[in-house]
Amino acid sequence: MTLAAETASAASAEPAPAPVPPLAGRVSAVGGSPVRDILAVTARPEVINFAGGLPAPELFDAEGIAAAYRDVLAEQPARALQYSTTEGEPALRAALAARTTARGLATGPDDLLVTTGSQQALSLLATALLEPGDTVLVENPCYLAALQAFGFAGARVLPVPGDEDGLDPAALEELVVRERPKLLYTVPTFQNPTGRTLPAGRRAAIAGVAARHGLWIVEDDPYGELRFEGERVPWIASWEAARDRTVLLGSFSKVMAPGLRIGWLRAPAGLLRACAVAKQAADLHTPGVNQLAAARYLADRDLDAHVARVARAYGERRDAMLAALPAALPEGSAWTRPEGGMFVWVRLPEAYDTTALLPRVVREDVAYVPGAPFHAGEPDRSTLRLCFVTQTPQEIAEGLRRLARGLGAA
Incomplete structure (x- = not known):
């Protein structure tokens, strides 16, 4: 038998390759x-x-955004194209802090973490706060991608009853006492999917529930600036009872452009640091050129x-x-x-x-x-x-x- 024939015979006698290990159960779940x-x-x-x-x-504003990118790349290309800090570019964090403060919630740059869209902020919070089996409370109905983020973390997600004005604080308190959840997730202004806005009285009551029973509040606000009638309602984070336990999420996706993938979270120092560590493991940092272009746009243009x-x-x-x-x-x-x-x-x-x-x-x-x-x-x-x-x-x-x-x- 020739060498080639012996090799072919030996190869045909080998068992079929073993299957690769299965995907994680959370993917199919x-x-x-x-x-x-x-x-x-x-x-x-x-x-x-x-x-x-x-x-x-x-x-x-494609022209204004393009001009911001051109200026950044012409004036500081090395910085724009280099690795950046996980927490975010200082110029952008300072501008975001100023905008947040002007809207009634005193905020400094160190209170903020820039994220790759506010969707990443949800994933980071799930990583930093949730163990498999922990309970999360949500509005009913609820933003779809939040349900995905909490599901991937292995959380047990329960809906809070509500009505045409949004979730019911009394029903929330009953659930908190009975289920001992880690957090409540809410989009209180122009909610996705209903479009409804939670009244100020209910926001104050929710802050009180969180203070009495030890609960994190994740307040997602991607749409709040897109108001065409009525008066602005203050963030839940602005109520004193909730200031040390509310995470406020923001985004430029709906007011500037979603392709920038610029979001941010405002959180107490300990949780902010935990989210920064989680972000280091996820993507190191949000693209620096996008951050610097957003900061330049805010400096040169009138976003409002x-x-x-x-x-x-x-x-x-x-x-x-x-x-x-x-x-x-x-x-x-x-x-x-x-x-x-x-x-x-x-x-x-x-x-x-x-x-x-x-x-x-x-x-x-x-x-x-x-x-x-x-x-x-x-x-x-x-x-x-x-x-x-x-x-x-x-x-x-x-x-x-x-x-x-x-x-x-x-």
Whole structure:
């Protein structure tokens, strides 16, 4: 037998390779984002997509952002392209601290950690605060990606009962006493997915519950600057009872551009340090060039004026959606009337299942997000979320006519 034949014979006699070890159980347990899945299905340009939580790209200040990048790269290229500190660029942290202080919450640069979007802040907090099996309380319904972050940490996630004004402080206190949770997660202003805003009295009551029973509050505020009517409600973090136990999250994704991936968290010193250590393990630091460009934009441009222009446009789009909803939805439907933000929450009559109906609606070249995945507990299958900011008023009117056909309400 030749050497080649002997080698081939020996190779054929070897056992099949053993399978690789399985993926972590948390991957299959948590699953992907239904919103991302819907966006992939509805990427066709003819689809009027009310499913995404994306800001309107035509309203980005692309010129101003480009100028900020050009200036930073021309004047300090070595710094912009080099590794940076985990906590964030000092110029950006100083600017963010000044903006936070001007809005009623005294803040210094050392109170802040810059994150790669506020979604990373949720992951860092889950790493720093949660052990597998710990209990987390959330609004019902709740921001989807927060449920993912807490699920990956192995947390037991329980919904807090509420009503049209948001979560109920009395129900929260009862749950806190009974379940001994580590934290409460809330988006109190223009909440995702409902668009509702928690009144000041309830914010004060929640701060009191946290103080009495030992509870962290994670207050997520990505939409708060996008107000088109009504008066601003102070952050929960501004109530004295909650100052030493509230983490405030912010982001430029909805007011400047999501592609920058600039977010931040404000937290007490010990927790802030723990999150910085977790961030070192995750990505070392948020890209320095993006941070410096954001700081330069804040120094050279009027972000508040830009946000006001965006909010006016979004207000017109909200009005267009609210005006067209009565004719688009079945009799007996109800919906929220947000004072800002990006979303309207709809509840159809009980017989409707918005998950089952979605394929029929998409065939009409329009899309929404079914409400069921937003619920930590028993889902309300008659609910759905509509984003009103990405389309013009004319496109919104046409999209809702298509929705009516898809729902069989026309």
